[in-house]
Every structure is written in structure tokens, then in C-alpha cells.
Amino acid sequence: MITALLIIWLVVVSIQLIYIFFVYSRTAFYRQSYPSTVALHTNSPGESTTPGITIVVCARNELENLTELLPLLNSQHYPTFEVLVMDDRSTDGTDQFLENDIADLRFIRFIRIDKEHGHITPKKYALTIALKKAIYSIVLLTDADCRPASTNWLSEMVAPLLADTKDITLGFSPYEHRPGFLNLLIRSETLFTAVQYFSLALAGRPYMGVGRNLAYRTSLFFANRGFYTHINVTGGDDDLFINEVATSHNTAICINPNTFVWSKPKETWADWKLQKRRHLNVGKYYKLSNKLLLGLLTGSHVLSWLLALLVGMVVLVHEFLHRSFSTHEWLLLLVSTSFFIARGLIFWSVVGRISYRLAHTVHWAIMPFMDLLLAAYYGLAGTKTLFKRRRQRLYWR
The missing domain is CATH 1.20.58 (Methane Monooxygenase Hydroxylase; Chain G, domain 1)
Incomplete structure (x- = not known):
């Protein structure tokens, strides 16, 4: 025995x-092979040849967060980009804020969603509309409760897509440090999840990304019918989609500190358990391998x-x-x-x-x-x- x-x-x-x-x-020993900032080439003075980027933020009742986040996104250092805010049926005054108070934020525009659709979950519907309405062919996703670490977040997250034949960039989104055991558990799991999805991507087996910090080409999304195979699954707009379309050839990672997007952690066990339920609910839909x-x-x-x-x-x-x-x-x-x-x-x-x-x-x-x-x-x-x-x-x- x-x-x-x-x-x-x-x-x-x-x-x-x-x-x-x-x-x-x-x-642990990965060396970023892409430039730390995107070279801004021009054909003639004032004309940029760097592809445009659409930053997408889906938000529902996130007025307080949007008032902090949008100025940070608007100030990103990149020649051609837009910030597209998807206001999903908010009732906290988000629509009035977007209509009346963002005039000085020149890169921000928004789309209001007024009703829920039974054939698709709300977050996936909002994202699908955003990708259809995006002006540019590369999207960079984040959430309203996130904060980019620097004004170079945009340029450095999309660098792998511009410098190589990549379609996806997986980024990192750490949680803010707070006192208490729950926060330690959240940070520990976040770290170890990142260890796994970054390392397996580098090993040629990418399987997920986090929607708080994720970039990909819209052509990849539509060529694979978007969220069609998991259209009614709550969650999975990031990890299930990446699980389906990511390969050893089309996926890059970015672990430059300038590209980190800090997130606000859950502060109660009840909220955290609900978040974990959503995550566990999508894991069973991963590829068998x-x-x-x-x-x-x-x-x-x-x-x-x-x-x-x-x-x-x-x-x-x-x-x-x-x-x-x-x-x-x-x-x-x-x-x-x-x-x-x-x-x-x-x-x-x-x-x-x-x-x-x-x-x-x-x-x-x-x-x-x-x-x-x-x-x-x-x-x-x-x-x-x-x-x-x-x-x-x-x-x-």
C-alpha cells in the first residue's frame, strides 16, 4: 500500500x-521581441501609415468608472484610434454623461443599446455590435472598472499585431492590492491563471485570454462567426472565443508593465463567488485537449x-x-x-x-x-x- x-x-x-x-x-524567461513602442511611420508630413485601433468598452451602470476611465483612454499615445463605449441599458445616468459631458474627449464615441435580445447574452450582443461598428480593423478590449498602467498601453498592446503576422495579443490585468485574505486569494489566482495562459501560449497551446486586456483583428472575429457556438453562454466573450480561434501561429503575449490594465477586485465573498461561478460556467466549453x-x-x-x-x-x-x-x-x-x-x-x-x-x-x-x-x-x-x-x-x- x-x-x-x-x-x-x-x-x-x-x-x-x-x-x-x-x-x-x-x-519566467520570456523576452519581448516586439518594439516597446510602435514606430509611427509616415508617407508624408502629417500622414500616418500606422493602422487605426478601436478601443472597446462595454458598460452597464458604470457611470463612476467611466468618468475616470475615459480621460485615460482618450490620452493614449497613438496616432489614429477611437474609443467606442457600448452603453448597455444603463439606468444610472451614463447616457446623459455620454451625451453631454464628453465633448472635450475627442477620441470618444458611444452607442446606446436600449433592449435585451433573447437569442444572445447582453455582453456578447454589445461586443458584436461594437465590432460591426468599429471604424478600424483591430480592436483592443477593456472593462469600465479597469485602468491602463500608462499612456503607451494602446501602442504596446497592438505592437505584436503590427510588427508580425499575429491576430491576437494576450495581455495581463492585475488586481489592485487591498488588505485581507480575500484579496490575497484573488491576486494569487489571477497570477497563476496568467502563468498558465501565457506559458501555454508560448508553448504553442493558447487557450484563453482576459477581456480586460485583449486585442485582436475584427476579421478573425467575423471569419469564425463571432460568438456563434456559445452565443447563449453567460461569459466566454474572451476565453471561449480565444479558445476557439487562437493557434500557435496567430497568438502573441505582452507582459511589458506599460501594457498592464489594473482592475478593481471584488471586496465581498458573495461578489467573488458569483464571479467564480461565471468563470466555472464557461470552462466546461473549452476544447477537450x-x-x-x-x-x-x-x-x-x-x-x-x-x-x-x-x-x-x-x-x-x-x-x-x-x-x-x-x-x-x-x-x-x-x-x-x-x-x-x-x-x-x-x-x-x-x-x-x-x-x-x-x-x-x-x-x-x-x-x-x-x-x-x-x-x-x-x-x-x-x-x-x-x-x-x-x-x-x-x-x-
């Missing part, structure tokens, strides 16, 4: 080491810690009962424990370096605690999915 347990533990820890060495390390790859990654992470606990309990029981291990059991125990310790130290080093590159999302010193915290979180979340209650309707805002 102990032999089988140790062999399984050794296998799952080895799987984790493979992921860390050959997948996560790609992000992606689900298997992510399942192996997450499962080995959880099991490496769970089996460490079980092995520790077995050792304590043996000591309590004054039983001794055989020679090969001692050898397996030594090797497995060494692999587990090595895995923890390497995880600390590699993911800690990524965290450093991604706006110090989680402090390097508490990386081992984050490692254990995520294993417990993923284990509990996975267990909960086995005992789902009757699904309630989910809303994007």
Missing part, C-alpha cells in the same frame, strides 16, 4: 516538475500536496505503531520527498520570477503559502463542481 502511494506521489510531482521546467519557465491539459496541470498540483499529507500521516502512524519500512520503501520515500521539496523550491523560484515580472502580483516571500493556498482552493473548487446545486441565471453585470 505504501509503495503504491509513494509511486503515485512521485508520478504527480514529476508531472508538476515537467510543467514548471518546460511550460512555466517560458514566461485544453480541458485534459489543464486538468492534468491542476490535478497534479492538488494531488502533490494531498499525497504529501497522506504520506506524512502514514509515516506518523508507522512511528506510532513502531513499524519499520522496508529498504525499497525507505528509498521510495526518500526519492519522493526529495522530488516534492525540489518541486516546491523550483515553483517558488520560477513562479516568483513571473510574479516579479507581472507587477509583483504576489510577494515572492509568500510564494510557498500561495502554492499551498491554490492547491487547497482548486481542490475545494473541483470537489464542489461534483455537487452542483440547481443553476441560477447569471448576469454579466
Whole structure:
């Protein structure tokens, strides 16, 4: 029994080491190959040949956020762009603000959506209309509660699309640091999710992006019928779409700090749980190959810690009962424990370096605690999915 347990533990820890060495390390040591800012070429004085960009913001009852965000977007350093605000049935005065108070923001325009359509979820309808009405052929998406880190966010996020034959740029959106355990959990999950989707994209297996910071060509959207295959799924306007259309050849990542888009985190457990329900609701629609790859990654992470606990309990029981291990059991125990310790130290080093590159999302010193915290979180979340209650309707805002 102990032999089988140790062999399984050794296998799952080895799987984790493979992921860390050959997948996560790609992000840890990635060198941005695109220019830090877009070269603004001109054919003649005053005539820019740099393609225009449409920034899209879908908002519902986000008046306070829009008053802060729109001036930041309007001041982006780029020769030709527009900011298209999709006002989705807002009742908080957003329409009056957009009609009367943005005259001095020369790059801002808006479209009002007055009713909901039963054949498509509201967020996807708003985005689809935005892409149809966009003046330019490249769109950069963000949310109303987000704030770009710099005035070069636009130019540097679209640089891969202008400098290479890429159709998609995956960006990073960290959450603001707040006191409390919930905020630590949110930041830890955000970091580790970014580690996964950036690293797998660099490994040629892109599977998702985040709509708070995502750029792609409108031609890619319409060539793949937009959100047609998941038109009635709440959420998925970012990750399910990218899951369908992203390939090893058309996807780039951008981890330049200038391109980060800071988001406001949920501040109550109830709001956070609702957000997680939306995310879990779309994960089951991923491609089978992606689900298997992510399942192996997450499962080995959880099991490496769970089996460490079980092995520790077995050792304590043996000591309590004054039983001794055989020679090969001692050898397996030594090797497995060494692999587990090595895995923890390497995880600390590699993911800690990524965290450093991604706006110090989680402090390097508490990386081992984050490692254990995520294993417990993923284990509990996975267990909960086995005992789902009757699904309630989910809303994007």
C-alpha cells in the first residue's frame, strides 16, 4: 500500500516538475521581441501609415468608472484610434454623461443599446455590435472598472499585431492590492491563471485570454462567426472565443508593465463567488485537449500536496505503531520527498520570477503559502463542481 502511494506521489510531482521546467519557465524567461513602442511611420508630413485601433468598452451602470476611465483612454499615445463605449441599458445616468459631458474627449464615441435580445447574452450582443461598428480593423478590449498602467498601453498592446503576422495579443490585468485574505486569494489566482495562459501560449497551446486586456483583428472575429457556438453562454466573450480561434501561429503575449490594465477586485465573498461561478460556467466549453491539459496541470498540483499529507500521516502512524519500512520503501520515500521539496523550491523560484515580472502580483516571500493556498482552493473548487446545486441565471453585470 505504501509503495503504491509513494509511486503515485512521485508520478504527480514529476508531472508538476515537467510543467514548471518546460511550460512555466517560458514566461519566467520570456523576452519581448516586439518594439516597446510602435514606430509611427509616415508617407508624408502629417500622414500616418500606422493602422487605426478601436478601443472597446462595454458598460452597464458604470457611470463612476467611466468618468475616470475615459480621460485615460482618450490620452493614449497613438496616432489614429477611437474609443467606442457600448452603453448597455444603463439606468444610472451614463447616457446623459455620454451625451453631454464628453465633448472635450475627442477620441470618444458611444452607442446606446436600449433592449435585451433573447437569442444572445447582453455582453456578447454589445461586443458584436461594437465590432460591426468599429471604424478600424483591430480592436483592443477593456472593462469600465479597469485602468491602463500608462499612456503607451494602446501602442504596446497592438505592437505584436503590427510588427508580425499575429491576430491576437494576450495581455495581463492585475488586481489592485487591498488588505485581507480575500484579496490575497484573488491576486494569487489571477497570477497563476496568467502563468498558465501565457506559458501555454508560448508553448504553442493558447487557450484563453482576459477581456480586460485583449486585442485582436475584427476579421478573425467575423471569419469564425463571432460568438456563434456559445452565443447563449453567460461569459466566454474572451476565453471561449480565444479558445476557439487562437493557434500557435496567430497568438502573441505582452507582459511589458506599460501594457498592464489594473482592475478593481471584488471586496465581498458573495461578489467573488458569483464571479467564480461565471468563470466555472464557461470552462466546461473549452476544447477537450485544453480541458485534459489543464486538468492534468491542476490535478497534479492538488494531488502533490494531498499525497504529501497522506504520506506524512502514514509515516506518523508507522512511528506510532513502531513499524519499520522496508529498504525499497525507505528509498521510495526518500526519492519522493526529495522530488516534492525540489518541486516546491523550483515553483517558488520560477513562479516568483513571473510574479516579479507581472507587477509583483504576489510577494515572492509568500510564494510557498500561495502554492499551498491554490492547491487547497482548486481542490475545494473541483470537489464542489461534483455537487452542483440547481443553476441560477447569471448576469454579466
